[in-house]
Structure formats: structure tokens, C-alpha cells
């Protein structure tokens with residue numbers, strides 16, 4: 001059997017297949033980027049920008065666009081804090097995280113009152129931009145307290161960028177807050193097949209060596225992703241197909257590698273009972289059950305698992321593929 005040795009790999013840069021990877025170019029989202037940048041621009045002059053809600057189905061580039069625009073603001077010395085809400089359980093956690101990012105210091109222990117954190121955040125910056133990703137995951141009381149504190153505190157003015165898959169959380173705002181927390185809405189529609197193709201094409205060009213992936217194999221991935229619309233699945237399939245091709249010592253990624261990537265190695269695992277689940281799989285199951293929410297996506301579950309148990313995305317998808325399909 002032929003084996004690819006040493007540096008004989010098909011991957012030029014495996015990192016581009018990581019769903020957390022922030023691409024240097026965000027394709028097909030010029031309108032959303034321009035809209036968000038225009039809303040937040042006043043922060044450059046130290047003026048409070050309006051609040052924004054980025055809303056749309058899973059895998060439509062909300063997180064990517066917000067992180068991209070925030071990184072541009074940082075380049076212009078605007079303080080920004082990007083927060084993943086599913087892992088933040090209390091109001092204190094939220095502000096401790098903002099403190100950590102903005103003040104670049106380890107946040108004090110819980111005993112310190114919230115207003116002290118706010119004071120120090122205010123001393124570090126005038127108008128921070130705070131992004132609350134997957135804001136719908138905040139519990140009712142935390143959601144209301146966080147937004148109220150952000151909007152009404154006297155230590156700093158803030159531009160809030162909320163990110164959510166739907167506007168359902170707005171109904172959970174207390175009436176008082178609902179009337180003072182106004183936001184501009186930016187819609188993220190699903191990508192067309194053409195758009196999916198060009199986003200994935202960029203990853204193939206930067207992730208694999210030239211001409212490694214056959215056109216047929218690539219089109220097969222595009223086809224599968226266009227069916228369920230989940231770009232993350234596309235990234236997973238591309239990487240796994242690469243691994244499969246390497247495993248059979250091939251210098252090209254063929255359709256059969258995509259099919260193997262899709263099937264996973266142990267179809268038998270489908271029949272696993274809960275008692276046979278390993279600890280990673282149990283973590284996934286526990287979180288799915290704990291998230292007593294509608295509209296929970298695999299992306300949401302993964303965000304929690306990555307933060308809480310440091311699970312890699314390929315491991316996560318493997319579990320979803322084999323245990324919960």
C-alpha cells in the first residue's frame with residue numbers, strides 16, 4: 001500500500017477549514033458589511049452609534065460579518081468586545097468578559113460590585129462596541145439586565161450589535177427596555193448555490209495545494225451543502241475528504257473521498273444506545289437536552305461544547321453524524 005510520507009500532504013493550510021477561521025475576504029456580504037459599518041461609524045468620533053440587530057438563518061455569515069467589521073473598527077482604535085452569549089450565564093459574566101477584552105486585564109473575582117467593572121470599562125474607553133452573538137441564549141433576567149445596564153449606565157456610551165437567528169428574543173424584553181432599546185435591523189438571507197460555490201472555492205484554493213481536488217469532488221460537496229444550506233458542513237466535508245484521500249495515499253481528492261467523508265467510518269455507530277455513548281457524545285446529548293429552546297442549531301450546541309469542553313468541530317460533527325442522525 002502506498003503511503004504519503006512526511007510533508008507529503010494535500011493540505012496547504014488546514015486552518016481555513018476551521019469553522020472559527022475568520023476569512024480575510026467576506027464574500028457576498030458587501031451590503032451587510034456597508035450597512036453595519038455605517039451604523040457603527042460614529043464610534044470613530046467618540047459618538048454613541050445606534051444599536052444593530054443582525055438576523056438570519058444559521059450559517060449565513062452573521063458572526064463572520066460582525067467579527068470582520070469589529071476587526072476593522074479595532075484598526076481605527078475603537079474598543080470592541082465580541083461575546084458568545086451561550087456560554088455566559090450571568091450578567092456579571094457578561095460584564096467581566098467585556099472588562100477582560102476592553103481593559104485587557106483578568107476580571108476581578110465575583111465579589112467586586114458590577115459598578116466597579118463599569119467604572120473601569122468607562123476609564124478604558126469612551127464608546128465601546130459590544131457584540132452579543134446568539135443573544136437569544138441569554139436567560140430572560142440576564143437578557144434584560146445586560147441590555148439595560150449597557151444602555152443606561154453613566155460610565156460609557158455603547159453601540160450594541162445583537163446577533164440572532166430570529167427576532168423572538170425581542171418579545172422577552174421588558175416593556176420599558178423595549179421602548180428604549182431601538183435597533184437597526186440587518187438581514188442575512190440564505191446563500192444561493194452560486195454563492196456557496198464561490199465561498200467554498202476560496203477555501204479549496206487556500207486550503208489545498210493546486211489541483212488537488214477534482215472538479216467532480218468539489219461539485220459533489222457544493223451539491224450536498226446547497227441541500228442543507230450549512231456552510232460549516234461544507235468546510236467539514238472538504239477537510240474530511242482531504243483526510244480520506246490522504247489515508248488512501250492519493251494525491252487527488254475524488255468523489256469517493258467526499259462520499260467516505262459523508263458516511264463516517266463507523267456506520268455501525270448509528271445503532272449505538274445511550275449507554276454506549278462515550279463521554280464526548282454524552283456531553284453533546286446533555287447540552288441538546290439542556291437547551292430547552294426552539295430554533296437551536298448545531299452551531300449553537302457546538303459553540304457551547306467548544307467553550308465548555310474544548311471539543312474540536314470535526315469531532316463534534318462526527319458525533320452528530322454517527323450518534324444523532
Ligand SMILES: Nc1ncnc2c1ncn2[C@@H]1O[C@H](COP(=O)(O)OP(=O)(O)OP(=O)(O)O)[C@@H](O)[C@H]1O
Nearest residue numbers: 019023026027057058059060061062063064231299
Ligand atoms: N460570506 C462569507 N464568506 C466567507 N466565508 C463565510 C461567509 N459566510 C459564512 N462563511 C463561513 O461559513 C461558516 C458559518 O458562518 P457564520 O458562523 O458567520 O454563520 P452565522 O450566520 O453566524 O451562523 P449561526 O447562526 O449558526 O451562528 C463560517 O465558517 C464562516 O467562515
Ligand SMILES: [Mg+2]
Nearest residue numbers: 062063064133
Ligand atoms: Mg454565528
